Amino acid sequence: MSLDLSRIKAICFDVDGTLSDTDDLYMQKVSRYFPRFLFKNTDRAARRFIMWIEAPGNALLGLADRLGADDEIIFFINWLSRNRKHSDRSFLLVPGVDELLKQLHGRYPMAVVSARDERGTMAFLEHFDLAKYFDVVVTGLSAAHTKPYPDPILFAAKKMNVAPENCLMIGDTTVDIRAGKSAGAQTAGVLCGFGEQPELQKMGADVILEDTAKLMNILQNNRPDF
Numbered sequence: 001m002s003l004d005l006s007r008i009k010a011i012c013f014d015v016d017g018t019l020s021d022t023d024d025l026y027m028q029k030v031s032r033y034f035p036r037f038l039f040k041n042t043d044r045a046a047r048r049f050i051m052w053i054e055a056p057g058n059a060l061l062g063l064a065d066r067l068g069a070d071d072e073i074i075f076f077i078n079w080l081s082r083n084r085k086h087s088d089r090s091f092l093l094v095p096g097v098d099e100l101l102k103q104l105h106g107r108y109p110m111a112v113v114s115a116r117d118e119r120g121t122m123a124f125l126e127h128f129d130l131a132k133y134f135d136v137v138v139t140g141l142s143a144a145h146t147k148p149y150p151d152p153i154l155f156a157a158k159k160m161n162v163a164p165e166n167c168l169m170i171g172d173t174t175v176d177i178r179a180g181k182s183a184g185a186q187t188a189g190v191l192c193g194f195g196e197q198p199e200l201q202k203m204g205a206d207v208i209l210e211d212t213a214k215l216m217n218i219l220q221n222n223r224p225d226f
Contacts, residue, residue, distance in 0.1 A: 003186055003206050005221060009166035011104065012138075012156050012185070014147075015114040017172035017193015018212055020124055021092040091127045094192050096213025101133040103216060111156035112137045113169065113179075115146045135160050148175045150183035157183070170212065171195075177203040188215065 013019055104110060111134060114121045118139040125131040136159040143151035150164075157164040169180030172193025180187035181204050189200030192211040200208055209215060 003168070003188070003218065005218070007166055007186060008108070008168045008219070010109040010111070010157065010160045010162040010168070011215075012111045012113045012153055012167055012169045012180070013212075014169075014171035014173075014176045014193075015112060015116060015121060015124060017094075017195070018170055018176070018190055019094055019097050019112075019130070021094045021192065091124050093128050094212050096211065098128065098130070100213050100216055101130060104219070105133045109135045109160035109162060111135060111160060112139075113147070113152045113156055113171075113176075114138065115140045115152075115175070117141070148178040148182070150179055153179055153183035153185055157185075170209075170215065174199055174203040177205045190214075 101110070112121065112125065114137075116139060118137075118141070121137060121139045122131065125134070125137070131137070136156050138152045138156045138159075140146045143149075143155040145151045153167060153169055154164055157167050160167075165184040165186075167180075167183070167185040168188060169176060169183070169185045170188045170190060171177065171180070172190050172195045174195065176195075177187045177189055177200055186206045187204070188207045188209055189195055189197070189203075189205035190209045190212050191197060191200075197208050207218065209218075
């Protein structure tokens with residue numbers, strides 16, 4: 001499991017769990033209500049619970065992989081992404097993401113590839129003044145289908161004038177990895193969000209990173225001008 005660094009010409013980032021750390025804040029608040037005599041790992045149980053609330057498509061796809069009902073669940077995921085309502089909330093940034101994007105800006109074309117609605121995605125980016133780093137922002141309605149279909153990544157690649165196979169898709173869930181692999185892109189799974197290493201590896205992630213900021217350590221080997 002490794003990246004072909006010479007292929008990377010553009011980078012696509014998921015938002016929740018990859019750039020945004022808001023769900024960790026919610027997990028800390030919710031986990032206290034999970035009784036320890038019922039849940040061996042209350043943090044993990046709380047994270048899974050929030051995953052169902054915040055990103056039902058991600059959770060459903062994980063279930064689909066176990067039940068062999070991928071096509072039916074993916075259809076429902078796409079319907080959810082087009083009909084869910086935006087919820088107002090506070091934002092947190094995954095540590096080191098702002099510096100990472102600052103360092104990458106101008107060296108690689110970059111895209112946001114989120115299944116969220118445009119309002120919520122832009123609210124997060126503008127809150128931290130991150131929009132200036134991205135050449136394109138792809139949300140749940142930008143392409144014909146959302147993740148885990150490849151359409152959003154193909155759309156982003158076209159906008160960045162880069163072949164899909166020369167993109168690196170970075171995300172925290174199997175949905176992100178699946179979309180990237182389907183588009184022919186390389187994929188990096190990060191452990192600062194909902195995803196867990198075994199499931200990300202099973203889905204075919206080319207590399208697993210402890211958090212999004214660790215991407216810099218890898219790319220520095222590809223670009224001597226860093």
